[in-house]
Amino acid sequence: MKIVGLLLVFLCTFGGLLIAMGFKVDQFMYLMMMILKAVPGEFVIIFGCAVAAFLVANDGPTIKGTIKYLGALTKPHAYNKEDYIELLSMLFTVFKLARTKGWLALEQHIENSHDSELFGRFPKFQHNHHAIVFFCDYLRIISLGNENPFELEALMDMEIETLSEHEGHPGHAVQTMADGIPALGIVAAVLGVIKTMASISEPPEVLGKMIGGALVGTFLGVWLSYGMVAPIAGAMTVKANTEVMYYKCMKVAIIAFLNGAAPQVAVEFARKFLPHDVQPTFMELEEVLNELPPP
Numbered sequence: 001m002k003i004v005g006l007l008l009v010f011l012c013t014f015g016g017l018l019i020a021m022g023f024k025v026d027q028f029m030y031l032m033m034m035i036l037k038a039v040p041g042e043f044v045i046i047f048g049c050a051v052a053a054f055l056v057a058n059d060g061p062t063i064k065g066t067i068k069y070l071g072a073l074t075k076p077h078a079y080n081k082e083d084y085i086e087l088l089s090m091l092f093t094v095f096k097l098a099r100t101k102g103w104l105a106l107e108q109h110i111e112n113s114h115d116s117e118l119f120g121r122f123p124k125f126q127h128n129h130h131a132i133v134f135f136c137d138y139l140r141i142i143s144l145g146n147e148n149p150f151e152l153e154a155l156m157d158m159e160i161e162t163l164s165e166h167e168g169h170p171g172h173a174v175q176t177m178a179d180g181i182p183a184l185g186i187v188a189a190v191l192g193v194i195k196t197m198a199s200i201s202e203p204p205e206v207l208g209k210m211i212g213g214a215l216v217g218t219f220l221g222v223w224l225s226y227g228m229v230a231p232i233a234g235a236m237t238v239k240a241n242t243e244v245m246y247y248k249c250m251k252v253a254i255i256a257f258l259n260g261a262a263p264q265v266a267v268e269f270a271r272k273f274l275p276h277d278v279q280p281t282f283m284e285l286e287e288v289l290n291e292l293p294p295p
Contacts, residue, residue, distance in 0.1 A: 001076075002072070002073040002074070002235055003073060003074070006228065009227040009228065009231075013223065013227070014032070017031070034213065034216075037213065038192075038217075039216065042188045042216050042217040045184065045187065046181060046187075046188050046217065046221050046224065050180060050181050050184055050229075062169050062170055062173055065166075065169065065170040066173060066174060066236070068170075069170045069171065069236040069239055069240065070232070070236070072235040072236050072238065072239035073232065075239075076235060076238060076239060077239065078239055078242040078243040078245075079242060079245070079246050079278065080278060081277075081278045081279070083124055083278075084246075084279070084280065085280050085284070086122050086125055087122075087246065087249060088253075088271055088289075089288055089289060090119070090121075090125050091250065091253045091254075091263075091266070092264065092267045092292065093118065093292060093295045094109075094295070095253075095257050095263035095267070096263045096295050097118070098257075099262075099263055103139070103143040106143060107143060110139050110143065113126070113133075113136050118295060121293075131247065131250070135250055138156070138254060149255050149258035152258065156254075156255075160244060160251065164241075164244045167240040167243050167244055168241070170240070171233050171239075174233035175233035175237075177229060177233075178225045179225070181225035181229060182225050182226075184221055185218045185220055185221015185222060186217070186218060186221065187217070188221065189214050189215060189217035189221075191217070192211075192213055192214025192215070192216075192217055193211070193214050195214070196210040242278075245274070248273065249270045249273060250270070252269050252273045253266050253267055253270035256269040256270070264289065267285070267289070268285075
């Protein structure tokens with residue numbers, strides 16, 4: 001739907017222009033030729049400077065994160081319902097093992113998580129490096145004797161807040177770039193006016209084309225900002241929020257379990273926390289949990 005939305009921006013912009021001109025196709029094509037003739041130079045000034053400023057303002061991880069989050073145009077959510085069913089199933093298995101055999105029974109899985117047979121039953125989670133490190137770090141703290149849910153919840157909240165800032169920064173950086181693009185459009189327009197003033201002795205029809213070409217810069221700056229770059233930044237931010245939700249789900253389950261909830265109840269707390277578009281139903285999750293092998 002994101003790609004469709006961007007295509008609709010093109011369609012509505014130039015389709016609306018055609019309607020405004022009374023469907024005079026010849027005049028519309030003539031105007032489009034004028035715009036297209038001016039676009040390459042104006043685009044280089046506007047978008048080139050915007051990208052250059054983006055590179056100056058941001059570090060390497062943010063730039064890499066921005067490239068990664070451009071995938072939000074085709075995959076708007078970091079995790080789907082099946083991913084959360086797998087996560088909840090993993091949490092249930094770990095909690096059940098801890099309840100029946102104690103936290104020390106998890107030590108071998110915590111220390112060798114990427115080779116663990118237990119985590120190997122949940123491949124998407126096991127291959128999610130940051131998520132499995134987050135989870136195993138807290139299991140390690142608990143197995144060392146700190147089972148205070150209030151202390152762990154406070155620590156988790158701080159780590160998730162840091163994670164949220166990190167994951168959300170690429171979207172914020174692109175939004176900052178979008179905010180500056182209209183001003184760069186004015187820069188391009190001013191340069192076009194300077195070029196026009198250098199040809200002030202030309203006849204009016206020539207000057208009209210040159211002024212029209214200069215104004216393309218203003219149009220292109222505003223259009224690119226609000227029609228393209230800002231919506232992309234918004235999509236990146238939304239995807240970043242869905243990335244953080246995965247960690248919040250683990251937090252809710254761990255804290256519920258430490259507060260004395262049974263494994264299935266702790267998992268139910270986490271399920272109820274999820275947004276409805278990725279939340280499995282009670283019966284869907286129960287059916288999967290009932291089919292899990294013993295830990």
